Amino acid sequence: MHIGKVKIVVMTTTCFSRNAEYLKSDLASCAVFIQSLVTSATIEIEQLKRSVSELKTKDSFANVVSNNVQVASSNISRNNGNDSGRKKPEFVCIVEPKRNNNDIIDSNQTISCLKGAISSKRISECGLRINKQIPTKNKKVLIKCASKSDCRVIQEEINKTNCGIKATIQEKRNPQLLILGVEKDIEDNNIVDIIISQNENVKNCLKQKEQSLKFAFSKDDRVGTKFVILDVSPQVWQICLNPGKLFIGYKCCTVKNNISLGQCYKCLRFGHKSAKCKNAPVCSKCNGNHESQTCNSSNLFANCANCLWWNQHRAKNRPAAELNVNHSVFSEECPQFKLAIERYHSRIDYGY
Ligand SMILES: [Zn+2]
Ligand SMILES: [Zn+2]
Ligand SMILES: [Zn+2]
Numbered sequence: 001m002h003i004g005k006v007k008i009v010v011m012t013t014t015c016f017s018r019n020a021e022y023l024k025s026d027l028a029s030c031a032v033f034i035q036s037l038v039t040s041a042t043i044e045i046e047q048l049k050r051s052v053s054e055l056k057t058k059d060s061f062a063n064v065v066s067n068n069v070q071v072a073s074s075n076i077s078r079n080n081g082n083d084s085g086r087k088k089p090e091f092v093c094i095v096e097p098k099r100n101n102n103d104i105i106d107s108n109q110t111i112s113c114l115k116g117a118i119s120s121k122r123i124s125e126c127g128l129r130i131n132k133q134i135p136t137k138n139k140k141v142l143i144k145c146a147s148k149s150d151c152r153v154i155q156e157e158i159n160k161t162n163c164g165i166k167a168t169i170q171e172k173r174n175p176q177l178l179i180l181g182v183e184k185d186i187e188d189n190n191i192v193d194i195i196i197s198q199n200e201n202v203k204n205c206l207k208q209k210e211q212s213l214k215f216a217f218s219k220d221d222r223v224g225t226k227f228v229i230l231d232v233s234p235q236v237w238q239i240c241l242n243p244g245k246l247f248i249g250y251k252c253c254t255v256k257n258n259i260s261l262g263q264c265y266k267c268l269r270f271g272h273k274s275a276k277c278k279n280a281p282v283c284s285k286c287n288g289n290h291e292s293q294t295c296n297s298s299n300l301f302a303n304c305a306n307c308l309w310w311n312q313h314r315a316k317n318r319p320a321a322e323l324n325v326n327h328s329v330f331s332e333e334c335p336q337f338k339l340a341i342e343r344y345h346s347r348i349d350y351g352y
Pocket of ligand 2: 286296
């Protein structure tokens with residue numbers, strides 16, 4: 001009897017310790033599950049913050065543009081005093097040696113030839129506004145100007161002289177419009193015709209030279225309508241954003257500037273999607289060479305990989321140029337993200 005009791009106690013203890021083991025492993029897997037929920041929720045919050053910040057940029061940019069449209073119409077468009085915070089767009093003229101010219105060995109020599117081709121006297125005669133000259137690789141020099149017409153004058157001046165260099169204007173792409181709340185029964189094939197027939201200002205603008213309005217794509221939204229993206233010429237873009245409304249079917253829809261700056265979830269850089277990425281993967285949680293989804297780290301975010309890269313490669317031996325890296329790579333405050341947005345705008349021809 002006594003022995004039996006002892007046996008029972010031993011069995012109970014064994015069962016208990018086995019149960020404890022199960023409970024422990026259950027708790028561990030719960031912890032992993034909760035951790036993954038927290039990670040995905042945090043990523044979602046950061047993405048939402050990013051979207052809000054992009055929307056703010058779109059709004060403030062639309063305001064800047066509508067201000068500029070008004071300035072242009074009162075014939076003082078070359079006055080620069082009308083920008084609420086955003087950098088003025090720049091236009092780039094690329095100067096490089098002609099194909100068979102082997103006398104030039106670096107971009108400093110290209111600058112010397114450039115100064116021979118267009119003197120400072122000629123620059124002042126033409127009233128040119130050159131913001132910066134930037135020597136780059138392949139013996140090239142980028143001349144950043146305040147307007148496309150400044151770039152054109154430089155191009156013509158250089159190309160008419162025979163001094164072994166040539167100039168080309170860096171082409172910009174057309175802007176896009178985002179139309180919100182379009183009724184789903186408006187077919188994508190017909191939307192351009194509908195906009196033209198219901199909006200006199202757009203119709204008149206399209207009669208002018210080099211103006212265009214093309215359907216790009218549409219997507220259903222969460223409130224039973226859809227948004228539509230249009231590729232447009234700069235002047236049509238300005239006309240539609242000022243006042244920012246278009247009559248479409250039974251509605252007057254809100255129109256915004258469309259910004260489509262993607263961030264790759266494989267290498268964490270901007271301007272492309274992970275499906276087309278050829279870079280090595282970078283993890284947002286530990287900065288390791290693997291994709292973030294496969295990471296076992298319990299960290300939510302490591303220091304920003306893009307700002308770290310900048311500090312290691314571009315700010316080398318220049319402590320003043322170093323960026324703060326203590327933020328997530330998805331943060332809206334990331335200096336590299338802000339720079340990417342600026343670059344994105346600089347490649348689009350907004351027409352001013
Ligand atoms: Zn990538
Ligand atoms: Zn990792
Ligand atoms: Zn950063």
